[in-house]
Amino acid sequence: MVDVQWERFAIMACESSRAVGIFDSGVGGLTVHRRIVERLPNENVVYLGDTARVPYGTKSANTVERYARNCAGALLKEGIKLLVVACNTASAYALESLRDNLDIPVLGVVEPGAQRAAQQTRNGRIGIIGTSGTIASGEYQRAIERYAPESQVYCTACPLFVPLAEEGWVTGGIPEQIVHHYLAALLDARIDTLVLGCTHYPLLKEAIGAVVGPEVFLVDSAEATAAAVADTIEGLGIARTTEESPERRFLVTDDTNTFARVGALFLGEPITNVHWVDF
Amino acid sequence: MVDVQWERFAIMACESSRAVGIFDSGVGGLTVHRRIVERLPNENVVYLGDTARVPYGTKSANTVERYARNCAGALLKEGIKLLVVACNTASAYALESLRDNLDIPVLGVVEPGAQRAAQQTRNGRIGIIGTSGTIASGEYQRAIERYAPESQVYCTACPLFVPLAEEGWVTGGIPEQIVHHYLAALLDARIDTLVLGCTHYPLLKEAIGAVVGPEVFLVDSAEATAAAVADTIEGLGIARTTEESPERRFLVTDDTNTFARVGALFLGEPITNVHWVDF
Numbered sequence: 001m002v003d004v005q006w007e008r009f010a011i012m013a014c015e016s017s018r019a020v021g022i023f024d025s026g027v028g029g030l031t032v033h034r035r036i037v038e039r040l041p042n043e044n045v046v047y048l049g050d051t052a053r054v055p056y057g058t059k060s061a062n063t064v065e066r067y068a069r070n071c072a073g074a075l076l077k078e079g080i081k082l083l084v085v086a087c088n089t090a091s092a093y094a095l096e097s098l099r100d101n102l103d104i105p106v107l108g109v110v111e112p113g114a115q116r117a118a119q120q121t122r123n124g125r126i127g128i129i130g131t132s133g134t135i136a137s138g139e140y141q142r143a144i145e146r147y148a149p150e151s152q153v154y155c156t157a158c159p160l161f162v163p164l165a166e167e168g169w170v171t172g173g174i175p176e177q178i179v180h181h182y183l184a185a186l187l188d189a190r191i192d193t194l195v196l197g198c199t200h201y202p203l204l205k206e207a208i209g210a211v212v213g214p215e216v217f218l219v220d221s222a223e224a225t226a227a228a229v230a231d232t233i234e235g236l237g238i239a240r241t242t243e244e245s246p247e248r249r250f251l252v253t254d255d256t257n258t259f260a261r262v263g264a265l266f267l268g269e270p271i272t273n274v275h276w277v278d279f
Numbered sequence: 280m281v282d283v284q285w286e287r288f289a290i291m292a293c294e295s296s297r298a299v300g301i302f303d304s305g306v307g308g309l310t311v312h313r314r315i316v317e318r319l320p321n322e323n324v325v326y327l328g329d330t331a332r333v334p335y336g337t338k339s340a341n342t343v344e345r346y347a348r349n350c351a352g353a354l355l356k357e358g359i360k361l362l363v364v365a366c367n368t369a370s371a372y373a374l375e376s377l378r379d380n381l382d383i384p385v386l387g388v389v390e391p392g393a394q395r396a397a398q399q400t401r402n403g404r405i406g407i408i409g410t411s412g413t414i415a416s417g418e419y420q421r422a423i424e425r426y427a428p429e430s431q432v433y434c435t436a437c438p439l440f441v442p443l444a445e446e447g448w449v450t451g452g453i454p455e456q457i458v459h460h461y462l463a464a465l466l467d468a469r470i471d472t473l474v475l476g477c478t479h480y481p482l483l484k485e486a487i488g489a490v491v492g493p494e495v496f497l498v499d500s501a502e503a504t505a506a507a508v509a510d511t512i513e514g515l516g517i518a519r520t521t522e523e524s525p526e527r528r529f530l531v532t533d534d535t536n537t538f539a540r541v542g543a544l545f546l547g548e549p550i551t552n553v554h555w556v557d558f
Contacts, residue, residue: 052342053332058445060534063331163442166337174456181453255339 016238019044019247020229021080023071026054027166027259028199029086030266032109035226036084037248040233043240044247046078048277049263052253055162056089057131057198064133068094070279072102074251080104081238084229088113088130088198088221092137105232110134112228113195113221114143120217121193124151127186127216130197132157140197154189158182158201165200168265175207183211195219203266250274295517298323298526299508300359302350305333306445306538307478308365309545311388314505315363316527319512322519323526325357327556328542331532334441335368336410336477343412347373349558351381353530359383360517363508367392367409367477367500371416384511389413391507392474392500393422399496400472403430406465406495409476411436419476433468437461437480444479447544454486462490474498482545529553 020040022033026049033047048071050056056064068090072083083106085091085098091108099106117126126148128140135157144153160178169175186194194216196202202220209218233239240246252259256274263271299319301312305328312326327350329335335343347369351362362385364370364377370387378385396405405427407419414436423432439457448454465473473495475481481499488497512518519525531538535553542550 052338054337058333059331060537063533159446160439160442160448163439167438169439174453174460177453177456254342258339 015081016240017044017242018079018081019046019249020082020084020233021046021048021075021078022084022086023048023050023068023075023090024087024199025049025056025067025090026051027263027266028162030263031199031202031220032084032086032222032225034267035222036229039226039230040239042246043233046075046080046249046251048075048251049259050253051255051259055131056087057133057162058159059089059133061093061133061137064089064093065097068098069101072098074277074279076102078249078251082107082229082233084225085109086199086225089133089137092134092139105236107225107228107232109199109221109225110139110197111143112224113197113219114140115147116221116224117193117195117219118144118147118151120219121148121151123190123192124148125189125191125193126151126153127183127189127191127194128153128155128197129158129161129182129186129194129201130155131162132159134197140195152189154186154191156182156186158198161198161204162200165203166262170204171206175204176210179204179207179211183208187212191216193217193219196221248273251277253277253279294360295519296323296521297358297360298325298528299361299363299512300325300327300354300357301363301365302327302329302347302354302369303366303478304328304335304346304369305330306542306545307441309542310478310481310499311363311365311501311504313546314501315508318505318509319518321525322512325354325359325528325530327354327530328538329532330534330538334410335366336412336441337438338412340372340412340416343368343372344376347377348380351377353556353558355381357528357530361386361508361512363504364388365478365504368412368416371413371418384515386504386507386511388478388500388504389418389476390422391503392476392498393419394426395500395503396472396474396498397423397426397430399498400427400430402469402471403427404468404470404472405430405432406462406468406470406473407432407434407476408437408440408461408465408473408480409434410441411438413476419474431468433465433470435461435465437477440477440483441479444482445541449483450485454483455489458483458486458490462487466491470495472496472498475500527552530556532556532558
């Protein structure tokens, strides 16, 4: 992919100081931000959380696509060189439309997660969990079909995981019972690999791990996506080279203080430089 | 209240055929719609669910107030004679601003629920449960203070109740454990009255009742609000008098089919005549 896109993005090489843009419906995509910054510590990054319209996972394809275009537009105004759709639902519903309409590389979280799962499975039985929208879109199922056509895919939407993660209620008896309720059918299907197909779910990794046991490999799309972003930036030769310390900037559509407070749990460090935007 | 407003609304009497407008962040307000239609079966009713931006309960006061103005504006275009804010969070954050800016009567769900609780309590110990926004606003607490200044009020936000209700997972061991988790402190405080301060919560009435026991009276704001709407319409002399069968119309900001399907659970009957609107 990188080769054929050289020409299209040739102009970008001289703009390597531009930021990597990341958007998500809210705070969940900060788990992706975190992995990207670990991989690419020298990059400027601007993150947009659409906190006034969160969540996307329960909304229709049309509405999510419209919101994704709004988010991408706000980030393009910031002058970005690459766009990461850090929300599984927006990746599932809007990636193609964004790629068709933007002149910068656009990466989602579905493809990298599916690829990692296909590489990882030994018995060819892969579980996918995500929001209602992500599961209903069928995008993970199709992506895994491309990378591992002989595998069996088992999917379940887990609508209570996002509110549990956002409340920070992620360990103990009740979260584990809820995890068991949703995952029982996947365990019966003897999956050996489980894709955490929502950026909130890594916060429930401990409870999920306790239920599925150590023999099931958990795929965190955030890590796989960060690797894909690093590959793309290196492949296109658009890595930031200046030695000035990089800027980290956050945009939100609802309250900045709430985002800074809740987001710190997802980013793993304090959040400053948060600004309110409206579409 | 009705007396002093006679003059202001005198012009309304000739427009009695206009609809009652109701809005909520999503489907929850249909529990209020249901009670209003039971009380006032002859009224035209237009309901707006802001399903593209639901929920309001986790969002900031500024954002909820802005959304409430958008919803009220869309309903005013329909030509309504009275506005019901059927969302507790919007009632808590935006009622005053709507009343200041509109020339029709505006009723929320907080005041009627608080008044009913104040009438009901025997030991003066009242519990309030609602979204994070509703509880943080302090509106229920202030309203109960007005009606029963000698009472003690105990509040708890229950963020998982909305997703449980929307998923229809409202009975059984896990919902009851979640209810117990949130209500334990209120039970310790020996409340005898509990306000279900969110339009979704009546769907969890069975699980809540199983946890708090029959000695705690559950206040459903929907019923209290419907009574207040009926009183206002009768008091102002703006009841619809024509014998043609009344119109029931639904507006949503996201998918119409999903609203019709999920909403039927809340309304207690099939939903038709649903239209998409954008602000």
